[in-house]
Amino acid sequence: MYITNGQPLFSFTCYDTTINRTGNQSPVEKLVLDDGRLLFTAGSTTYGYELWISDGTLTGTHIVKDINPGTASSYASNPVKLGHIVYFAADDGIHGKELWQTDGTASNTFMVKDIEPGSQSSFISNIIACNNLLYFLAQPLNAPAVLWTSDGTSPGTHMVPNGSFPSAGVVANSPFSCNGKVYFLGSDSVNGDELWVSNGTAAGTYLLKDINPGKASTAIYNVLGLAGKVYFVAYDAVTGNNLYYTDGTDTGTHMMGGLPPGGVSGIDMVYNGRLYFTCATAATGKELWSTDGTVMGTHLVADINPGPAGSDPKGLYPYRGKLYFSAKTTANGRELWVTNDSAAGTKMVIDINKAGTMNSDPQIWAEFEGLLFFNAIENTTQSQVYYTDGTDTGTHMIRPGSIAYSPVSRNELGIVAKGKLFFNADYKNYAAISPELWSLQDSVINPNAIGNIMYDNKSIIYPNPNNGHFTINTGTDDFMGTARIYDVTGKLIQTSRVEGRKQEIQLKAPAKAMYLLELQNDAGGTSTSTLLVE
Incomplete structure (x- = not known):
């Protein structure tokens, strides 16, 4: 973070000139490589829909390989990292949609195996990684999808044998990796669709339980592990979701x-x-609950929207020891909320869209440089980029410093790579630009940036509130300056030297109160923030 004339500045870059100036295929399915670069899929008028890579600079953002040459598309999708390699599904125009791999270079981007020989696709989907193996669904022509596994080589890529019928594959859907095994919705003529488990072998692949007895089927989803057990939601026509x-x-x-x-x-x-x-x-409608796996340890976190209407909580994200999410109330619409797993500690962070009961519909992206980033709607129909430190006063929309519009963020969530926050956005001042890849960084003012994104004139302090011990994040390794802490009467309480990106401060005999922190660099630029000790 640079402080210039009292304003912290952030660099803000759009990669539209590199990817697609006029099309409408935005970057999706982002994944971070071991070296920190961002791998993603995107469409362009030159290459069609292909696999791209970015190191966070314009010159370092380029196509990995034109898998389906020319303007035709490979429709690269479902990238999953296993070890140092990324595996994905793609169609090169010759072999149909098959399993591919890449290390981010053109020379090491190739098809793993032509499962359905010739131009016919095997329609690879639902790729996951578990215990150093890949699992995915393959669906030959006029046949149901079956479960396959791969060690990343052609000889090591094969259909998972059915434990009951070893010569046949397992008809499968929606595989999940959990606690070292793969759980999925398997199907046979006796039990219908039910919960199966596999370790990739015939002996280790079997029906786990016929939850809905007989040929009637059960829908299985949301598989997660806790304390050595696997939890999931199952649906049957008699009792519903449980x-x-x-x-x-x-x-x-x-x-x-x-x-x-x-x-x-x-x-x-x-x-x-x-x-x-x-x-x-x-009594409460749909609300947030939690459990430690026991009946006694299961409880309603809070009746956020009192009465039977429910608040329909969505998108939980951990930040500074609490969970942030969106919830809808009759009074305020859908806004940003926070909880510490108690009713008393569950509250709305801020009402961003103050137009009555209108929704700001926040969608949380990622934590970046001590702040939580998300997109939300403020009195318009267009979503904007926001950040928060977890407080009402510390929640703001960000915008280019010299232009009156913030980027309009898309539903694809942001991801942090190479010290930058990447996300997809339109830009109002560039009407011809489709949704494209953008980045936000805090350490270098990029000469290719469209403009500088400015926070308010507050430095980043965390945690805040605190007990008198906190960290100042200046955002730059070469920062040199001084922090001065004043009480509400203007009395100077403490002066501390600040050098580098992060500096821990311990107040001497702190009293529970609100303070003003002034951060001044040696060149004279200042930034002020409120500090709460409790």
């Missing part, structure tokens, strides 16, 4: 007790030894 857990055996697979039948709508995440999920009751 939370289940399994230890990997038939007898160890059960419905979670203490919850209303059919009320569980989805599992969100595991955090601090607890499983967070949404559940609806007649």
Whole structure:
């Protein structure tokens, strides 16, 4: 972060001139390589829809390989990293859609195996990694999708044999990797669609439990592990959606007790030894719940929208020891909320869209340089880029310093790579530009940037509130300056030297109160922030 005339500046770059000036295929399916570069899929008028890579600079953003040469598209998709290699599905125009691999270079980007020989596709999908192996679905012409596995080589790529019928494949859907095994929705003529498990061998691939007995099927989704067990949501036509857990055996697979039948709508995440999920009751509607895996340890976190309407919490993200998410209330619409797993500690962070009950519909991206970034709507129909330090006063929209519009962020979430936050956006002042790849960085003012994104004139302090011990993030390794802390009367409490990107400060005998922190670099530029000790 540079401080110039009292303003912290951030560099903001659009890569539209590199990828696609006039098309409408935005970058999606982003993945970070071992060396920190960003691998992503994107469409261009020159190459069609292909695999791209970026080191966070315009010159370092380029196509990896034109897999389907010319303007035709390979439709590279579903990239998954296994070891140092990324595997994905692509169509080179000759072999159909098959399994490919890349290390980010053109020379080492090639097809792993032509599963369905010739031009016919095997329609690779749902690629996942588990225990140093790839698992995916392949679907030959006029046949159901079956489960395959691969060690990344052609000889090591084969159909997973059915434990009951070793010569046949397992008809599968929606594989999940959890606790060292692959769980999926398997199908046979006896049990319908039910929960199966596999370790890639015939003996280790079997029906785990016939949850909906007989030929009737069960829908399985949201598989997550907690304390050695696997939790998932299962649906049947009699009771609806319910939370289940399994230890990997038939007898160890059960419905979670203490919850209303059919009320569980989805599992969100595991955090601090607890499983967070949404559940609806007649009294509260759909709200946020959590469990430690026991009936006694399962509870409603908070009735955010009092009464039966529910708040429909979405998109949980951990930040500074708490969970941030979006929730909808009758009074404020869908806004940014935070919880510490208690009713008292669950509150709205800020009402961004203050037009009555209109929604700001925040979607959280990532933590970057001590701040939480997300997109939201403020009194318009267009989504903008925001950051927060977890407080109302520390939540702001960011925009280029010399231009009146912020980028309009897209639903694809941001990702941090090479010291930059990458995301997709349109830009109002460039009407011909389709959704493209943008980056935000805090250490170098890029001469190719469209403009500088400016935070308010506050330095980054965390945690805030705190107990008198906190860190100042200047955002640049060569910062040299001084931090001065004043009380609310203007009395100077403490002076500390600040050098480098991050500096820890310990107040001497701090009292619980609000303070003003002034950060001044040796060139005279200043930034001020509020500091709360509690």
